[in-house]
Amino acid sequence: MRQWLTLLGRKRVLAVVHTLTYAKRLLDILSLLEADFRVQVVFTAPPHAFGGEVPLFLARLGSAVMPWEEAVRTPFDLALAAGPRELERLQAPLVTLPHGANYLKRLTGIADTGVAGLRRRDVAPAGRLPAALVVPHHAELAVLERTCPEALSRVTVAGDPVYDRITASLPLRERYRAALGLAEDEKLVVMASTWGPHSAFGLFEWLLPRLIGELPHDGFRIAVLVHPNVWSGHGAWQIRAWLARCSGRGVVLVPPEADWRTVLISADWIIGDHGSVTLYGTLTGAPVLLAASPAQEINPDSPAATLAATAPALSPTHSLADQLVYAAREYRSDDYAVINARITSEPGRFNSHMRRLMYRILGLGQPAHPPATLPLPTPPPLTSWRTRTGGGGGVPS
Template identity: 60%
Template sequence: MTDRKTVLVVVHTVVYGRRLLDIFPLLGGDFRVQVLFTAPPHAFRNGVEEFLRGLGGPVLPWHKAVRMRFDLALAAGPRGMQEVRAPVITVPHGANFLKRMVGRAGSQVPGLRRDDLAPGGRLPAAVVLAHRADARELARTFSAAVPRAVVAGDPVRDRMVASLPLRDRYRRALGLAPGERLLALTTTWGPRSFFTRFEALLPWLAAQARSSGIRVAVLIHTNVWAGHGAWQVRAWLSRCREAGVHLVPATADWRPYVLSADWIVGDHGSATLYGTLAGVPILLAATPQEEINPHSPAAALARLAPAFTPSRPLTEQLAYAREEYRLEEYARIAARISSQPGRFSRNMRALMYRHLGLGQPAYPAETRRLPAPAPLDGEDAEEGTEASA
């Protein structure tokens, strides 16, 4: 076949690559489409080569990719995209643009600024958003991109909801005994994240959990791993790992751990917000108001979830969180993640094929369930990725 369409998947970081991993497989079964990959320069590029090798797809050097023409490009970040010779579809790399930056230009929302969406002054062919409220936010921040906005939903939300019936299977895969309890710690990156409190808080928490028979899994944002290096992150947390805390490696899919948890302690990052889908109590260990987008569901979660503190026993706080937990209140926040619940795969595939100028395959677009995680008692550094599962 000589007239095969080509799609370039641009993977700036592992975080971006994981988001795109929920998208480009929608093209996978079509012999009319060839998917290729490339990795531009980026400050958090560490781990991208390993990620791409795990996919097993053809990888083009960046300098070669920008000299070629493609029928479509997919990206979750802006760096260098003005150089790509293809119609570009941009997708968010996290949930609902939760963070803001306050500076001389006032309050700005990363991901919705001109430089994020139109690098070099070039608008993408389409700006994919999860919720209609995100479109309103876009109108406030960069109105020129509004005509390109497509509210398609959220792939992470849809895959987690589709996987909720597998909770017991995930817990068995983790090695949790019936009745055994799991506490998931979720942290974003940056100077105001939960991770910055780990040095003081995690040893105390590990000791408290161990004495109460509670298992602990720590899910750290991939940018922390990329910025500091896997050896350094494991070294910093070595004492806690020796105390029984399971450090989920950067290569693992964090979502089954969240779905398996009995409680979540997190911050203002995407993983904590997605935790509202799990139907379990959430406590917040970091809620920096100056960094939270006040129009986002992270702001609503910060007002609702109890604040975690080492001044009281762990079990007392977890019991309080469970007693005060109201599923309907958290469900309202979870509903803010996507205004197209369960329809992302359908909407995104239709959008890609429209820009490719092809009719869609004559079967429904699939929302894949998440793979089972590796056991908590296994060596955390050796866990695999979904791509190699």
């Protein structure tokens, strides 16, 4: 490929995209390299059980993509990854970071015990330490001291880019709601699910029809945010087929490639579980109800554990409309401020920390301007995400 390039002698950065979730996190970081002609970014997609949608996503992005087997044979000046698999094969100084909010999930299998993302096998895959390990909060240092103490000298406590982006965008809530097509007096209920057998998604079969039946049709809308791993594991057609009877009845299924953050900011209530989206929802001021919060899967030292002890738990035996009213009446912002403070110990400073780290590893001076944390772009209308599964093959209509 090199012989066809116009600009030569650039510093080369490899973005390692295992899944769609990882891709979205890395795009936030790569925006810090925009407009710098000294840097060329190349993407690659390692094999992954939930990576089926990645090639199409990268193609739509218009990025330069290098096949994985070629990428591991090619030297780079910096590699970025939000997941640990096969990273030991790379020929580049490696920076790793979490792909979601904090480190929420606890694994209890015989071979996989520990906090996902902070186990030795996650921090140093195949025994190889990264050049830098980026974490969101100083509290993670105590965990690393137990699991992989030799990594402590390589840790950068940088904060959380999604936290910062959502916070910067909160003043635009009314603009986002108008763009989504919500009337001024219309209420939006956002249902969020992580992936796995203990997630909220398995409850949607009865929860969505009940919400549709109990809430006034002319005053409420429902948006469903499902983790990309659910889409990848079951297939987009199947997800849309399972929820097809709810579509068009005030329910919109947000596709996995869409930016869910403006939808979350627009919510009047959030019904979720122990996943990152629900946790980020605590930043918005919307009352949160938990449809699922499995103690065996939650890191007890994480903000997800505090959320599970704070937010009201959804009851299958009481009126859902009444439970929404109860959650709004009982909501106390101070309770959620404690949760928010555990997501990041560097609020508003992720871009500064992360850009400084990347340019130090690249051996370049930073651009002579502060890295801005921009508000999120205006979303498309909710109606643009209506779906069909019949002759349309399950594509957005």
